[in-house]
Amino acid sequence: xxxxxxxxxxxxxxxxxxxxxxxxxxxxxxxxxxxxxxxxxxxxxxxxxxxxxxxxxxxxxxxxxxxxxxxxxxxxxxxxxxxxxxxxxxxxxxxxxxxxxxxxxxxxxxxxxxxxxxxxxxxxxxxxxxxxxxxxxxxxxxxxxxxxxxxx
Amino acid sequence: xxxxxxxxxxxxxxxxxxxxxxxxxxxxxxxxxxxxxxxxxxxxxxxxxxxxxxxxxxxxxxxxxxxxxxxxxxxxxxxxxxxxxxxxxxxxxxxxxxx
Numbered sequence: 533x534x535x536x537x538x539x540x541x542x543x544x545x546x547x548x549x550x551x552x553x554x555x556x557x558x559x560x561x562x563x564x565x566x567x568x569x570x571x572x573x574x575x576x577x578x579x580x581x582x583x584x585x586x587x588x589x590x591x592x593x594x595x596x597x598x599x600x601x602x603x604x605x606x607x608x609x610x611x612x613x614x615x616x617x618x619x620x621x622x623x624x625x626x627x628x629x630x631x632x633x634x635x636x637x638x639x640x641x642x643x644x645x646x647x648x649x650x651x652x653x654x655x656x657x658x659x660x661x662x663x664x665x666x667x668x669x670x671x672x673x674x675x676x677x678x679x680x681x682x683x684x
Numbered sequence: 685x686x687x688x689x690x691x692x693x694x695x696x697x698x699x700x701x702x703x704x705x706x707x708x709x710x711x712x713x714x715x716x717x718x719x720x721x722x723x724x725x726x727x728x729x730x731x732x733x734x735x736x737x738x739x740x741x742x743x744x745x746x747x748x749x750x751x752x753x754x755x756x757x758x759x760x761x762x763x764x765x766x767x768x769x770x771x772x773x774x775x776x777x778x779x780x781x782x783x
Contacts, residue, residue: 570715570776572767577781584764591768630731634773637724641774644719651718672721679723 533674535681536621543629543681547620552613554670561667562603562635563596564642599635629678636678640671708782710763712756715776716747728773729755732766757782 533551537544547555572585606612613620624632643664650656653665714725722744729740733755746753755777756766763779770777 565774568771569717569774570771570778572764573710573778573780575780576710587764588768588771592771595772633724633727637720637774641719649717649719668719675721675724679721679727682727683723 533677535677538681541626543624543626545622545624545677545681546618547613547622549619552620555674556607558639558667558670558674559603559607559635561639561643563600564639565592565596565645568592569641569645596638599631599638602631603635626682629682633675633678636671636675640668640675643668643671707759709757709759710779711754711782712758712763712766712770712777712779713752713754714743714747714770715778716751717776720775722748725775728770728775732769732773 533548533555534546535543536546568588572588573581613622644650647656647661647664653668657665714729725744725747726737726740729735729743730737733740735743743753743755755770756763758766760779767777767779
């Protein structure tokens, strides 16, 4: 994945064929998470905040359902990836990049939560958990490319 | 002929709350975790709070180096709204009663 053009809030990325497959693979995993990554509050009055805690859970569930529809539309959109001889070109605006970053991070963090919130990933690889760790790293790779483009 | 305007009576409140007695509200805190990318955290702070890159990086580094950063002090409703937005981006954010 490489940024090849950035002009007037429009970004064009080149994807090798293998990279497109990897991006599609991790996006198809969405949604990975099923609840909040943290409680609403660590020290607030539990009884007072119970209703608000549920509101957070509901808001995140609604957000995931909306995002899932967008992911399906993105993956199913004809012409989203323009094919050329060497690979594909993907055109995104700033809002689409922000959205893609959020989705990729959900997959990355969701996998981490599923793995038991490990402090580091190396031990998991040695224990045979290669695939989820690889998926997290693939998300990170695409996130860094997108963030780099936004900062360019 | 110009009409006269009748001004409303002004009632001056004699008793006001001292700052200490006002609701202190809630602080929005972002906690460190080993999974969110540093550049992504900066990006989310900029997006959610509308901060400059410099301010967002300052708070991101505070999270990374000190384990947490207080991002805002707000009413309960606004603090809750910020936590929702930060958690939608998968950041480990909570709201705690301000002291």
